[in-house]
Amino acid sequence: MKILLKNLTAINPEQKLNEKKIDILLVDGKIAEFGQNLDYDERSNKIIDLSGKVITPGFIDIHVHLREPGREDEETIESGCKAAAVGGFTAVACMPNTEPTIDSAEVVDFIKNKSINNIVNVFPVAAATVGRKGEFLTPMLELKEAGAVAFSDDGVAIKTASILKRAMEYSKMIDLPIIEHCEDESLAFGSMNEGINSTLFGLPPLPSVSEDLIVMRDILMAQYTGARVHIAHISSANAVKMVREAKSKNINVTAEVTPHHFTLTDEALKTYDTNLKINPPLRTQKDIEEILLALKDGTIDCIASDHAPHSPEEKELEFDYAPSGIVGLETSVGLALTELVHKKVLSIDELIFKYSINPRKIINLSIPLFKVGEKAEFTILDLDEIWTVNKEKFASKSKNTPFDKRLLTGRSIGICNNGRMFLNGEFVA
């Protein structure tokens, strides 16, 4: 591999770097030269002009469901990684609600082996309790050694305060976070957010207080144990306010939001499109306003897609029978650029914190740097390209998105990682 990339704007807030007209020479997966007006015609195999494009430390999506092992008809590690590459991610953290559950070193090994030569790094999140059943702790030490980066009973909250306390105490010993899907089990029987729209559409309501209760519980338990808790897909304004307050008290809590939760409201459900059935459900404009505020003030640390592939047979069912979840890897960055950067909620630097620096810190990964000799792991963005989402062209095996045919401004055009480079839909190295 020997490629010269020319005329990029290089932004890396971690290095306080923001420079235009940067050329980068890549040799064997590393940054060999970095600076302005590099001229290495003879020494490079390939010269690619990327005028006007932005290069950032590699984006990571720390909440994806790759469905392998178990539901390879919906997604595989390979197809999910391809979707991640198209979406602009050099790494993903995959959730443990597979079949079997990621609750043993063997399953972590299986996933690591499957993704070993991939351009996208896959970091398994292991279950906090065996089978995600909330009874016994998983072998967290062994799981960490195998490569697990966090623990979560994703899909459900850790069942009881008692096992949560043990999980936090134990994971604290190895400084890995507990990622929580915050939903009170006894209130978890609805299909959409409770409010005027659930009243209007006649769908069984899921009250936002169900999320708030567990967020509160988890914050208190993180405070009590001193462990780290990461709130997955935060969606309710109240929960956001609680996280803000907890952070002000230096409690170890972080939070992520999905693009759909800052883009869509429960009003969209008037079509009864099962691709809008998500858990936590789409909420209200007031919730979105609080989320945008929290993205800006740092209460919400990162953006993650909760990429949840489902087969058409499952999603073509009656609304209450269809499973929750939508694919998100290939629309996440486009939605964030459109809804956050172009609408001036976040600067591009802040966006890079949400997509690269903060999520990497949450799961203890180092931040890729633009320096000679460093590993080349970056995302290339076109901030202004206007494009239309076309689910038929998704690299993901599943097409369950509510954003098909949506016009977006800005996207990732490529990534570089592990000695390979993917640009404009194809591998150039």
Add this chain to the structure above:
Amino acid sequence: MPLSSRHLLGMQNVPKEDIQLILDTANTFKEILDRPIKRVPTLQGKTVVNLFYENSTRTRISFELAEKRLSADAVNFSVSTSSVSKGESLKDTVKNIEAMKVDMIVIRHSVAGTPLMLTKLCDSNIINAGDGVHEHPTQALLDLYTIREKIGKLENLKVCIVGDIAHSRVALSNIFALKTMGAKVSVCGPSTMIPKQIEELGVDIIYSIDEAIQENDVLNVLRIQLERKAREYFPSIREYVKYFGINSERLEKNKKDILILHPGPINRGVELASDVADGPYQVILQQVTNGVAIRMAVLYLLGTLN
């Protein structure tokens, strides 16, 4: 003037002119129901499938009679909800039914939004016979018809819907239709049975049944579900009867002149005491008769649109 939509999915957004047209058309059909030979050839050659995913004897019979009295070919297709997960998907069922060349589908389903889903799966006219706790438009239409028949108008009439509003498909359809026709609508029931933010639909919430009786011209009393799950919403039947049940004594005490509707089937001694269910204020069996006329009107107006 034809209807403005080729389906009847709910009463939300159905314009006043359409409601007027359906009620007026039902008038004509009601007259046919009193004839010795209760059949007209209006829908001869049309095929209507009654696709019922939920048990409902009276609504299905009412539709079936309406179809037969219009000379349509009526076919019943009942699927028990318990077999849904094992059996054919709704999509495949509907595609199969459509392949047999039908013109209209009347659907009852426990999941809200399913009638709308059908409009995207096939070309037939779709009539919603009740979807989840969403809408039941023909019930609302027959309620309006009955009220208009008894009182002579709907505009500025005060109507209170009483009971389990949150788990009723009848309530929402009534609220939409009554409000479109200019009635003043309120709801009355235990607060656990009032759906979130319903006041944003422009209805008042009343927690006292005596006040509801005093202040309204019409009470539309809903059936209280007595199954185990539904029982989480109120402490006991005894408490419900004591504070929300309607009996003659209560009616006499508060007001003489009131009209009582009930979509049936009645829990005697729960939401309505027997002396009310059989008493002078109620029009429950007229509702049932009018139901056939209303469904004939809807089938006729949709079936002759194309």
